[in-house]
Amino acid sequence: MPDCPICGKPVVKPTPGAPRGAYPFCSDRCRQVDLGRWFDGRYAIPAEEAEPDEDDPRDGRG
Ligand SMILES: [Zn+2]
Numbered sequence: 001m002p003d004c005p006i007c008g009k010p011v012v013k014p015t016p017g018a019p020r021g022a023y024p025f026c027s028d029r030c031r032q033v034d035l036g037r038w039f040d041g042r043y044a045i046p047a048e049e050a051e052p053d054e055d056d057p058r059d060g061r062g
Contacts, residue, residue, distance in 0.1 A: 001013070002024055004024070004025050004026035004030050005024065005025065005030075005034065006025060006026075006033050007026060009026040010026075011025065011026045
């Protein structure tokens with residue numbers, strides 16, 4: 001029996017053909033918690049840093 005990835009409670013695996021419900025979470029609440037983590041940035045991909053809009057003073061040597 002799988003465990004809820006959020007709270008660790010045992011989750012009853014749904015039978016084939018039956019609606020999944022909140023699986024693999026124990027409840028819809030835990031499912032929402034997981035979704036919230038995505039928006040919270042825990043799983044977010046680091047974005048590229050914006051380049052500073054300044055001219056390089058060392059440019060034009062010679
Ligand atoms: Zn849970």
